[in-house]
Amino acid sequence: MAETTLRVSKIKNGTVIDHITNGHALDVVKILGITGRTGGIVTVAMNVPSKRLEVKDIVKIEGRELNSKEVDKIALLAPHASINIIRDYVVVEKQVVKLPAVLKGIVKCANPACISNSEEPVQPTFYVERGEPLKVKCHYCGYIMEKQDVLKQF
Amino acid sequence: MKFKGRDIISIKDFTRAEIDYILEIAQAMEALAKTGSNMLRGKILATLFFEASTRTRLSFESAMHKLGGSTIGFAEAKITSVKKGENLADTIRVVENYADVIALRHPLEGSARLAAEFAQIPIINGGSGAEEHPTQALLDLYTILKEMGRIDGLNIALVGDLRYGRTVHSLSYALSLYNVKLYLVSPELLRMRREVLDTIKEKIRVVQKAAIEEVLPKIDVLYVTRIQKERFADMAEYAKVKGAYRIGLDLLENAKKDLVIMHPLPRVDEIADEVDETPHAKYFQQVWNGVVMRMALLALILGATE
Ligand SMILES: Nc1ncnc2c1ncn2[C@@H]1O[C@H](COP(=O)(O)OP(=O)(O)OP(=O)(O)O)[C@@H](O)[C@H]1O
Ligand SMILES: [Mg+2]
Ligand SMILES: [Zn+2]
Numbered sequence A: 001m002a003e004t005t006l007r008v009s010k011i012k013n014g015t016v017i018d019h020i021t022n023g024h025a026l027d028v029v030k031i032l033g034i035t036g037r038t039g040g041i042v043t044v045a046m047n048v049p050s051k052r053l054e055v056k057d058i059v060k061i062e063g064r065e066l067n068s069k070e071v072d073k074i075a076l077l078a079p080h081a082s083i084n085i086i087r088d089y090v091v092v093e094k095q096v097v098k099l100p101a102v103l104k105g106i107v108k109c110a111n112p113a114c115i116s117n118s119e120e121p122v123q124p125t126f127y128v129e130r131g132e133p134l135k136v137k138c139h140y141c142g143y144i145m146e147k148q149d150v151l152k153q154f
Numbered sequence B: 001m002k003f004k005g006r007d008i009i010s011i012k013d014f015t016r017a018e019i020d021y022i023l024e025i026a027q028a029m030e031a032l033a034k035t036g037s038n039m040l041r042g043k044i045l046a047t048l049f050f051e052a053s054t055r056t057r058l059s060f061e062s063a064m065h066k067l068g069g070s071t072i073g074f075a076e077a078k079i080t081s082v083k084k085g086e087n088l089a090d091t092i093r094v095v096e097n098y099a100d101v102i103a104l105r106h107p108l109e110g111s112a113r114l115a116a117e118f119a120q121i122p123i124i125n126g127g128s129g130a131e132e133h134p135t136q137a138l139l140d141l142y143t144i145l146k147e148m149g150r151i152d153g154l155n156i157a158l159v160g161d162l163r164y165g166r167t168v169h170s171l172s173y174a175l176s177l178y179n180v181k182l183y184l185v186s187p188e189l190l191r192m193r194r195e196v197l198d199t200i201k202e203k204i205r206v207v208q209k210a211a212i213e214e215v216l217p218k219i220d221v222l223y224v225t226r227i228q229k230e231r232f233a234d235m236a237e238y239a240k241v242k243g244a245y246r247i248g249l250d251l252l253e254n255a256k257k258d259l260v261i262m263h264p265l266p267r268v269d270e271i272a273d274e275v276d277e278t279p280h281a282k283y284f285q286q287v288w289n290g291v292v293m294r295m296a297l298l299a300l301i302l303g304a305t306e
Helices: A025-031 A068-077 A147-151 B016-035 B055-066 B088-095 B111-118 B134-148 B166-175 B194-201 B235-244 B273-277 B283-301
Strands: A014-021 A042-049 A055-062 A082-087 A090-096 A102-104 A125-130 A135-138 A144-146 B044-049 B070-074 B101-106 B123-128 B155-159 B181-185 B205-209 B221-224 B260-262
Touching (some): A014 A025, A014 A068, A025 A055, A025 A068, A068 A147, A144 A147, B016 B134, B016 B283, B044 B055, B055 B070, B055 B283, B111 B123, B123 B134, B134 B166, B134 B260, B134 B283, B155 B166, B166 B181, B166 B194
Parallel strands (some): B044 B070, B101 B123, B181 B205
Antiparallel strands (some): A014 A055, A042 A055, A082 A090
């Protein structure tokens, strides 16, 4: 009997980012600084049928567990994503991303005239005005950034 | 209402009731501005002006002296340690040991907010890049109130560079706390910046226009600002725009009889000299009102008046 499916092998240790708003898998890959030139296996699936969302994207990263700053970054682009930490082939931890009300040190201000872009001992700080589509406001200069402004930085 | 120890960073940090109260205190300062006072004797204002400015700095210094206080400071960043690479946070933490209050002008946006985070003493924003200039907005409100007897119910037009003009940003925020109709008149390239527009549109009626002629007959206050050459890549475009927003006697033929014309100064040629002789011209009164307003602010945040 001919094989009709090709299975992607399971991850032993790593992270599965599930329920990414479709169309944003590559943004998530970019935001995590994954180039594919180093590191383990990375699987990207797009437009996968889903129960919760109509379709979703999935990113699976072998050999890397995301830290909380990285999880916050993902929330900027895919506010419904869930992060599954895999150890020894099983999901040991499941976390739904949550966009914090205040983003500290995660993104830079896109206003070149903002004081937070000069040599001052402060972290760029933003207030989240809206999650989806993203709209954040600089604590210092008041500049408003949207998803594209944020994406450009990664 | 507590003002002692407070920073004046952005107009957005104030409520309508607080602004109304500040306007009342300014009115009470008129007499003292003529006679002088000892209200702030022993207090020191540091004016840190990282950007060339004469008027705002002189206005702050005059206000402080009229209340019996004294002033220290610098007026150009190039003669200070900043040129040696010191950041603003350090400058503030040094200077606050010399003074009771700091008036800061800085070319970067958000500079006053950052300074306030590092300072133990109050910071007054004397202009933060193209972002805000709250004390100018307060003196502008005071001028409108003094000239028109009210702010609510007026039709007000802001004309010129609304994108990079910090005074019009602060003034728009301030006016959005009142029941006014605001006309924003500017060339396409210099339209009001988005963060200001988003905020004020939720509160008041805002109409954006490119031409001044059709707006002029409807308005009670005309606030004119300078259009800077540096903003244009194309000099022919600049020349065209500049001519289109010049206020002369011909244009004023269609104005209301008691129209008030204001300008944050310095003016170049956006208001013709002949206009100075008309009863509409109030821009030199604004300068006096600036001293009075800054007296009120200094007295309030240094706790000399409540
Ligand atoms: N070892 C593994 N290698 C690769 N992917 C895995 C592995 N274990 C789980 N996954 C994937 O991680 C995601 C979460 O797994 P889980 O078993 O929790 O599924 P679920 O019950 O559908 O979760 P949810 O309720 O979040 O949709 C799924 O997309 C699953 O296919
Ligand atoms: Mg599932
Ligand atoms: Zn900023």
